Amino acid sequence: MTRVVELKKGVLEKNDLLARSLRATYTEAGLPVSNWVSSPGTGKTALLEALLTEAVNGGICAAALVGDCATDNDAQRLARSGAPVRQIVTEGMCHLEADMISEHLVDWDLNSLDLLVIENVGNLVCPSGFDLGESTRVALLSVTEGEDKPLKYPQIFHSADVIVLTKVDIADAVEWRREEAYAALRQVNPVARIIETSARRGHGVSDLLATLMSSTPVGGNTLTPQEA
Amino acid sequence: MHELSVAHAIVSTVVEALPEDAPRVLEVRVRIGVLSGIVPEALTFAYDVAAHGTRLADAALHIERAPVVVYCPTCEAEMLLAGTNDFHCPACGTPSNDVRDGKDMEIVSLVLDDEPIGATS
Numbered sequence: 033m034t035r036v037v038e039l040k041k042g043v044l045e046k047n048d049l050l051a052r053s054l055r056a057t058y059t060e061a062g063l064p065v066s067n068w069v070s071s072p073g074t075g076k077t078a079l080l081e082a083l084l085t086e087a088v089n090g091g092i093c094a095a096a097l098v099g100d101c102a103t104d105n106d107a108q109r110l111a112r113s114g115a116p117v118r119q120i121v122t123e124g125m126c127h128l129e130a131d132m133i134s135e136h137l138v139d140w141d142l143n144s145l146d147l148l149v150i151e152n153v154g155n156l157v158c159p160s161g162f163d164l165g166e167s168t169r170v171a172l173l174s175v176t177e178g179e180d181k182p183l184k185y186p187q188i189f190h191s192a193d194v195i196v197l198t199k200v201d202i203a204d205a206v207e208w209r210r211e212e213a214y215a216a217l218r219q220v221n222p223v224a225r226i227i228e229t230s231a232r233r234g235h236g237v238s239d240l241l242a243t244l245m246s247s248t249p250v251g252g253n254t255l256t257p258q259e260a
Numbered sequence: 261m262h263e264l265s266v267a268h269a270i271v272s273t274v275v276e277a278l279p280e281d282a283p284r285v286l287e288v289r290v291r292i293g294v295l296s297g298i299v300p301e302a303l304t305f306a307y308d309v310a311a312h313g314t315r316l317a318d319a320a321l322h323i324e325r326a327p328v329v330v331y332c333p334t335c336e337a338e339m340l341l342a343g344t345n346d347f348h349c350p351a352c353g354t355p356s357n358d359v360r361d362g363k364d365m366e367i368v369s370l371v372l373d374d375e376p377i378g379a380t381s
Contacts, residue, residue, distance in 0.1 A: 187344065
């Protein structure tokens, strides 16, 4: 004899509960938090470097948590901007989870910060289901990647509130097809704000900074916004 | 390979929910949204690894895939999408990011063996 019993439990319930409590903490501190996701090599760190420098020069207290499988190279590189930066070494894990964020926020006075950026591990598949309590999810795509990449990895681009195109200074050199890329992005995400940037030339950096600063610390297109 | 994290979450959630004297679990039934980015074959493989040495070691994993459902403001109805990379209403073409299903991962139920252990001997 067998018997079926209902369980009805979210698989990522623990992560979601912790993310919800992180979101409440950010909201209380009035802190906008963004979670940056992209393939390795899209230029997250270079753009973040430009963004943090712009923030520091403008008297904005921006901080960053950067996730990588190994090394603290990115944290060292970003710390040169003068912003507080911490590295999260995942030791091979392909994405960040909410508990890693809360562990690495210990001792930081969130009330003294104006902006927190979380740079996820470079990966277009795994980070999409893991809510980190962010107010804005940012998906990045460089002009050197395929224009149809959003159609191949729809989950992550669909989940973004803001889509950032990087390395646009070399768009002509790599014969990037702008219309094709926009059509693919719009097909998987009709509503996200799209911002074109170049970390090298400083293009779009202040627009991105203003967008992230103005994001309300609640909601976003994360897993369960209605319960946030 | 986030399937391993997900598999560990499934196993630990079920094991924690099981009372000490619970009968043997034959099957764990989960419903996985296609937008979760989970590959069912990889999850099955990772589940076997995660369940090894636990009370779920002999329990099979049954995966039901949940397709994407969005709310179309024009049709004022929930619409089923054919895939995961076109978020427009299949009936009228209105763009919609208002996802109602296909994103979450849920442990739906457990199939338990009601025969007391050793009853056949």
